[in-house]
Amino acid sequence: MEITELLIRYGELSTKGKNKKKFLKKLYQNVVEKLKKFDQVSVGYDRDRMHVKLNGEDAESVIKELKEVFGIQSFSPVIRVDRSIEAAKEAVIELIKSSYTPGMSFKINTRRSDHTFLYDTNEINRFLGTAVEKTFDDIHVKMKNPTTTVRVEVRKRGFFISVETIKGLGGLPVGTGGTGMLMLSGGIDSPIAGYLSLRRGMRIEAIHFHSPPYTSPQALKKAKDLTEKLSHYADELTFIEVPFTEIQEQIKKLIPEEYSMTITRRMMLRLTDEIRKKRNGLAIINGESLGQVASQTLESMAAINEVTNTPVLRPLISMDKTDIIKIAEQIDTYELAIQPFEDCCTIFASNRPKTKPQLQKVKGFEKALDVETLMINAIEGITIQKISAETNERIEMEKEFTSLL
Ligand code: ATP
Ligand code: MG
Numbered sequence: 001m002e003i004t005e006l007l008i009r010y011g012e013l014s015t016k017g018k019n020k021k022k023f024l025k026k027l028y029q030n031v032v033e034k035l036k037k038f039d040q041v042s043v044g045y046d047r048d049r050m051h052v053k054l055n056g057e058d059a060e061s062v063i064k065e066l067k068e069v070f071g072i073q074s075f076s077p078v079i080r081v082d083r084s085i086e087a088a089k090e091a092v093i094e095l096i097k098s099s100y101t102p103g104m105s106f107k108i109n110t111r112r113s114d115h116t117f118l119y120d121t122n123e124i125n126r127f128l129g130t131a132v133e134k135t136f137d138d139i140h141v142k143m144k145n146p147t148t149t150v151r152v153e154v155r156k157r158g159f160f161i162s163v164e165t166i167k168g169l170g171g172l173p174v175g176t177g178g179t180g181m182l183m184l185s186g187g188i189d190s191p192i193a194g195y196l197s198l199r200r201g202m203r204i205e206a207i208h209f210h211s212p213p214y215t216s217p218q219a220l221k222k223a224k225d226l227t228e229k230l231s232h233y234a235d236e237l238t239f240i241e242v243p244f245t246e247i248q249e250q251i252k253k254l255i256p257e258e259y260s261m262t263i264t265r266r267m268m269l270r271l272t273d274e275i276r277k278k279r280n281g282l283a284i285i286n287g288e289s290l291g292q293v294a295s296q297t298l299e300s301m302a303a304i305n306e307v308t309n310t311p312v313l314r315p316l317i318s319m320d321k322t323d324i325i326k327i328a329e330q331i332d333t334y335e336l337a338i339q340p341f342e343d344c345c346t347i348f349a350s351n352r353p354k355t356k357p358q359l360q361k362v363k364g365f366e367k368a369l370d371v372e373t374l375m376i377n378a379i380e381g382i383t384i385q386k387i388s389a390e391t392n393e394r395i396e397m398e399k400e401f402t403s404l405l
Contacts, residue, residue, distance in 0.1 A: 005052055006051070006063065006077055012171075013027065023071070030174060031052070031072075034066070059077055067166070068169070069169065069233075070201065075168055076164055077164055080158045083159060088159045091161045092108070092132060100136060105142035105148075107141055108132075108150045108152060110124040110151075111154070113154065151165075171198075174201060174202070174234050177201030178203070178282045178283070179204070180202050180205075180284065181275060182194040183287070184208050184227065186222040188325060188337040189289060191287075192287065192328055193286060195230060196315035198234050209244040209344055211248050212243075224239055226333055229331060237386070238386060240383075241384070242382055248348045255365050255369070258353060259362060260350050261354070263362065270308070282311070284310055284312045289319055289321070
């Protein structure tokens with residue numbers, strides 16, 4: 001007997017009241033999109049559960065994909081059999097056999113969503129439990145913390161039997177939370193800020209500033225590779241590349257060194273906000289974590305943030321570096337992020353940035369720059385691509401984007 005389907009549980013989604021329908025539909029669409037490479041698979045859902053019918057496709061491969069979908073609380077590989085106790089017994093014995101160890105304990109946990117079935121849950125538990133005890137030596141029923149819990153669901157379509165519950169990613173389906181522009185460097189932090197935003201259902205577009213020839217093609221590739229890692233959780237991501245050389249040269253030339261970092265960040269934020277407006281984003285996301293480096297004091301954040309009223313989300317604000325690194329390892333961005341290709345901030349970094357910049361001074365120094373022209377030049381030089389893990393495609397979309405400006 002083979003796994004016939006995967007049964008998905010929603011978790012937090014089930015508390016969404018009136019919005020639930022919208023959330024479920026989005027989750028359904030995301031699951032369908034994620035599994036589109038499996039020709040035979042079909043997906044259906046109701047208010048309580050989603051069902052992925054394998055129709056002969058390999059369960060392990062499908063499970064691997066589902067582990068990357070936000071909004072799934074847990075899921076179980078299931079054997080579906082006809083609504084008969086005899087068929088259920090056979091499936092339960094089969095499943096126990098696959099994980100049998102002498103001395104093991106088990107319990108049968110039956111739920112009925114269809115109450116028209118002849119027997120109630122206690123009777124079904126008893127029939128199936130007895131069958132297992134008769135079949136295997138050295139196995140016993142245990143209600144508290146058994147080695148294996150066999151879950152049986154009685155539904156109109158049949159009996160659904162499973163012994164394994166796999167943890168899903170949790171969170172909310174991507175696409176239910178509006179769009180945010182992720183300021184993506186090549187570092188450890190910003191990809192995680194992107195991941196956590198996706199986790200709460202946002203769509204993200206990555207914006208990367210680079211300064212050739214001071215920054216290398218490898219640094220740019222690294223940012224794209226990080227975007228590709230994130231696209232596992234979002235189907236396809238937009239990567240927006242902003243030329244930043246002219247701005248950094250001007251800052252280097254015209255701004256006192258201790259204020260260069262603050263003013264560089266203000267320029268980045270202004271540009272990000274400009275792109276956001278044109279692309280209908282609602283928020284900006286960055287990888288700042290309080291106190292991590294000089295630019296990440298509250299004084300500094302306030303001085304930088306002053307250029308916009310747009311919400312700037314900082315998912316990592318209260319996290320320790322070690323916890324950020326843990327997530328980076330889980331989602332496989334860590335090894336990429338520590339590659340030694342410097343991005344534009346590192347190369348132009350001052351040795352003594354102000355940790356408490358004064359806004360008046362910032363504004364005074366900034367007058368030396370022709371902010372407007374610098375911004376127009378940068379925006380004109382933007383390129384945009386779609387990056388997807390699935391196809392490894394990086395489609396140039398320069399023309400389409402230019403027409404949006
Ligand atoms: P990260 O690990 O994300 O690079 P960091 O600890 O190096 O962060 P900073 O250099 O102070 O911190 O950068 C703070 C945030 O500014 C980054 O998390 C990112 O959101 C944004 N940022 C920095 N450099 C760039 C860049 N070249 N392109 C786009 N965004 C950037
Ligand atoms: Mg960095």
